[in-house]
Amino acid sequence: MDIEELLKLLKEELLKVLGESYGDFKTETKEDIEAFLTLSKVKLERWTNLLASGALTVDDYEWLLVSQKDLLVLNALYQAGVSKLRLGHLKNKIIKTIVNTVITVVI
Numbered sequence: 155m156d157i158e159e160l161l162k163l164l165k166e167e168l169l170k171v172l173g174e175s176y177g178d179f180k181t182e183t184k185e186d187i188e189a190f191l192t193l194s195k196v197k198l199e200r201w202t203n204l205l206a207s208g209a210l211t212v213d214d215y216e217w218l219l220v221s222q223k224d225l226l227v228l229n230a231l232y233q234a235g236v237s238k239l240r241l242g243h244l245k246n247k248i249i250k251t252i253v254n255t256v257i258t259v260v261i
Contacts, residue, residue, distance in 0.1 A: 155206060157199040160259060161191050164198075167255045168248055175244070182230025190226045197222065198252075206260045212253065219249045 165187055172183045191198070201218050204210040210218075226245050228236075236244075 155202065155260065157195065157202070160202065160256070161195065161198070163259065164252055164255055165191060167251050171247055171251050172244075176231055176236075179230045179234060183228065186226075186228050186230055190222075193225050194222050202256055202260060205256065212257060212261075215256070216249065216253045219252055223249065 165184075168187045169180070169184060172187070173180060176183055197218070201210060201215055205212070205215045223245050226248060228241055228244065231241060231244070232238075
């Protein structure tokens with residue numbers, strides 16, 4: 155598995171998710187997503203390899219991603235006045251998208 159290709163695919167999928175609701179902030183949210191993926195790259199690679207080898211279950215993988223949720227800072231949307239509640243829901247949707255994308259690629 156090529157982590158760079160996976161990160162590229164994740165970025166595309168996450169931008170689609172954000173574009174559905176927040177298309178007006180595409181440039182800003184792209185920067186936020188790229189920052190999150192950069193900060194999480196090493197962990198994502200390790201956890202994805204463990205998932206692929208069967209050392210982690212899908213639930214374990216998702217739990218580990220949830221632990222990274224605080225690294226997912228959506229500054230552009232926060233500054234635009236999106237409520238913390240909506241940002242929390244969006245973060246959950248982003249994590250689900252990551253899990254579903256990785257499952258599709260790896261398993």
